[in-house]
Amino acid sequence: MRLTILNTVPSSPAPLDPWEVLLSGPAPDAVRIGLAVPLSGPLALTAPSALALAGLAAEECTGAGGVGGRRVELVAIDSGRAPEVVAAEATALRDAGAIQTLVGFHTSDVHRALERAWAGRGTYVFTPPHEGGPSAPGVRRTGHGPHAQHAAAIAWLVTHRRAARWVLLGTDYVWPRAVHRAARTVLADLGAQVVGEALVPFGPGDPAPLLDLVVRSRADAVLLSLVGRDLALFHREFARAGLDRRVVRLSGALEENGLYALGGDATGELYASMPSFAASSSSTDERQLELQERHASRSGHDAPVVCAYARGLYDGVRLACALLGAPGGRAAAVPTGAPRLARADGLSFTELRAG
Structure with a gap:
């Protein structure tokens, strides 16, 4: 490889x-x-x-x-x-x-x-x-860091998508655990709930328990801290289960290559919070x-x-x-702007104003 x-x-x-x-x-x-x-x-x-x-x-x-x-x-x-x-x-x-x-x-x-x-x-x-x-x-x-990356996006979805009940799903290593800690704090401050949480090993696994958790908890939204290929595979199974059009998904690890890998998304319910996105001429x-x-x-x-x-x-x-x-x-720091929130629109992202 x-x-x-x-x-x-x-x-x-x-x-x-x-x-x-x-x-x-x-x-x-x-x-x-x-x-x-x-x-x-x-x-x-x-x-x-x-x-x-x-x-x-x-x-x-x-x-x-x-x-x-x-x-x-x-x-x-x-x-x-x-x-x-x-x-x-x-x-x-x-x-x-x-x-x-x-x-x-x-x-x-x-x-x-x-x-x-x-x-x-x-x-x-x-x-x-x-x-x-x-x-x-x-x-x-x-x-x-996790709070800076996710706080504004979560707040936007709670306000604009009425996402009050959240499930936190991620891979079992350092970054997703930190993301979950930050998300619990942000959601509590917004008056929203964490109604389910799971961390899974790297690599393809049985998605059924995770999908079942989303259904049983009656979640409005899922925060996903899976990465790369694992994230793309989960999204495919999420859609196959018919959840993609009624449960909001937010990811802090979804970029264009991942969106291509899952075949795009036109449901209007898949969001990403990332430092940047590929830009169109109107960006x-x-x-x-x-x-x-x-x-x-x-x-x-x-x-x-x-x-x-x-x-x-x-x-x-x-x-x-x-x-x-x-x-x-010694050198000047790289200019880092605020994280950007975007909604998947087919094989590209449409940016939204989250802050």
Whole structure:
């Protein structure tokens, strides 16, 4: 899976293979950034977008003079594997001088393992929505925490969709647990109820108990913290059970690649709260539009979509380059706007005003 994905990255240069980099040793005329993205596992469906936008960021950094005159290269690390495996490979590359810094998006159990293992090895930029709480020295988190990401979206749905009875469903790891804690607080403050909750392992499983929980609890809405392929599979079963047109769904992990994977949605009842969404020509998100134009110019109009994870990774690579080239490793933070709420409309999203 990893080699297949790397070979389909549009434009050049493609990310370097970690084992080839270890064998060849450091390149004096290049700065190498470890790119920890899921090339396997539930989030692998986002990898083409992520790799393409990270490549654009590296190319733009090099074109602007690089880091101290050295070109910027990316070394791909498959962060879809077990946390301890990812952490061991990343630290081995750093200790061998094969990479100078680390940027990535992945699930928060991998993030925690990397955060512990990377200590004292420089900067690690983690770009997706995260679980909140303090971060270790050297770790730069550029996404939103659970409360910031979900509060306005939940409030909008309680008010505008009369969603008073909520079921919380997620994968059993760090980020969904944190999302559930934040959601319970937000819903209590709004006078709404949590009438059911479940956490399930990664991977395809029997959706029947989860669907039964939604029916038995007479839920108006479901907050979903499943990710990637698992999220898409659940949505399909939700629709097959006939629940998609009468129960509101909100996800903090649904972007365009996931929407494509589930075949789109035209019920008007599927919502996502993400840092950004792919923009149409009428969008007010000027940064997204400009980024899409540069991406299309580099990779063609049939290039992978600029989803929220990919845009976050683009910003993360640009930040890493700035940190490597700045005196004392200091650089301005990546501008992070408020999370955006959108409703699925076929194979795209229509943004709504949540705040």
